Amino acid sequence: MxxxxxxxxxxxxxxxxxxxxxxxxxxxxxxxxxxxxxxxxxxxxxxxxxxxxxxxxxxxxxxxxxEPAPPADLTQVEKAARYFDAEGVLISWPARLNLQTLSQWVFWSRIPPEAVFSEREISELIRHWHDFSDHALIRRAMVDAKMLERTVDGREYRRIERAPPPELKPLLAHLAARAAA
Structure with missing residues (x-):
């Protein structure tokens, strides 16, 4: 210890x-x-x-x-943004783990903090944010990445509050600008 x-x-x-x-x-x-x-x-x-x-x-x-936050890797932001359509919907699951994780952070940012969801409710939220019909994959990946926590029986889910990577803010801004255009 x-x-x-x-x-x-x-x-x-x-x-x-x-x-x-x-x-x-x-x-x-x-x-x-x-x-x-x-x-x-x-x-x-x-x-x-x-x-x-x-x-x-x-x-x-x-x-x-x-301490100042490390600078965002804008190359990663550009690469991750390619996986989202004009409405901010994830159109395909990235092959690279770092892009998968950054995509999950986008979903994390959309989940209301301190709210408790049933498995069905969190799956429904995630279902609206992607276009490739595998909400369970994303939900499990977010739990594994410590972005979501669930009870042992899997009945309740909630967002884990933690500092997102520096790339999240520019990625969200990029997606918002694309949606506004």
Whole structure:
């Protein structure tokens, strides 16, 4: 099992060391691993170790969100767009996996977030977005690609919220411009 690193940043080491020393002298015996983690976190100004971990997780997510997105591969966008007609309907299933996945992202973007669908309802949505009569293939591919989740019995489906690839936005814009023309 991999561990997530929990960074600890201390603005001034001297007050941190004094607070930690006082806590250790008040503690009876040698602190356990968890107790020591809590003492260190408290000396750094956190309520406990869980508070430190939560703060580190938030900082990591904020740092990741601040990173610029990689540029979109417009060649892939052009290639994927060839598989859609003027109304944005997928006319054939691409042979290449990366184009299949990008096509699935188009479908993903059309599924309302947080809505729950039965198998029949999600299949009906997908059926309207393609023209080659294999909605089950697309539905299963989207589940395998972690774009849709389904219950164990397959009765309920919902869109999984995650960051789409940078190519999705230009592809959707391309399809919308083609439909408007």
């Amino acid at each position: 991999t561990r997530t690193a929990v960074p600890l940043r201390v603005d001034d080491l001297s007050p941190f060391a004094k607070t930690l020393r006082q806590a250790l002298t008040r503690h009876e015996g040698v602190p356990t691993h968890v107790e020591l983690l809590n003492l260190i976190a408290k000396a750094a100004g956190f309520a406990n170790y869980q508070h430190l971990r939560a703060d580190a997780g938030t900082a990591g997510r904020l740092a990741a969100a601040a």
